[in-house]
Amino acid sequence: MADKLSELTGGCQCGAVRYRVTGEVGYPHLCHCRMCQKASGNFFLPLIGAAKDEFHWTRGEPSWFHSSKPVRRGFCGNCGTPLSFETVGDDYIAFTHGSLDDVAAVTPVEQSGVEGRVPFYAGLFSLRETPSSRDDLPGGIKDVATTNRQHPDHDTENWSCEAI
Known part of the structure; x- marks a missing residue:
């Protein structure tokens, strides 16, 4: 394990499944294998x-998919957010970096499964950049902002994600 952090929290997009990490975290990495891509x-x-x-589900429980005999992946059965990867019987769990409330709290240290890396990966950071305020959505970005059902990036006492 690597970084000692006081506490990390995170969860799915709709807020139905939340977690807390109370100890050390380690091996933050980008996995390029085809199974992780899918x-x-x-x-x-x-x-x-x-x-x-040191990893605790604090609201709800994930649904599970066995992507292979030894590995299962947790995701929100409500909104579909990928949340975890675990080898059955292991003492460790991996959770998705993007599901953290503070994504910048942990920095990746390695890339794995590089044989599956897409050929254009190295050029991604040279692509033109456009801010999210660009108004090319039906109803505009204002419509997205005023109808947003995404859970906030912190724990909440209660949360309901109703259909629009």
Whole structure:
């Protein structure tokens, strides 16, 4: 394990599943393997490890998918957010970096599964950048902001994610 942090919290997009990490975290990395690409719907899956006895689901429980015999992946059964990766029977769990309330609290230290890295990965940071305030959505960015059902980036006493 690497970084000693006082406490980290996170959860899914809708707030139905939340977690807290109370101890050390380690091996923050980007996994480029094809299985992680499929599980995240992305080019790679950023993961961080924690001891299971220091990782606690604080609201709800994830749904699980066994992506292989020894590995299961936790996700929110309500909104679909990928939340965890664990080898069954191991004392550690990996959780998704992007599900942290403070994503910048932990910095990745390695890239794994690089044989699956997409060929254009190295050029991603040279792409043109556009702020999210760009108004190219139906109803505009204002419509997104006023109808946002995303859970805030902190623990809440209660939270309900009703359908619009």
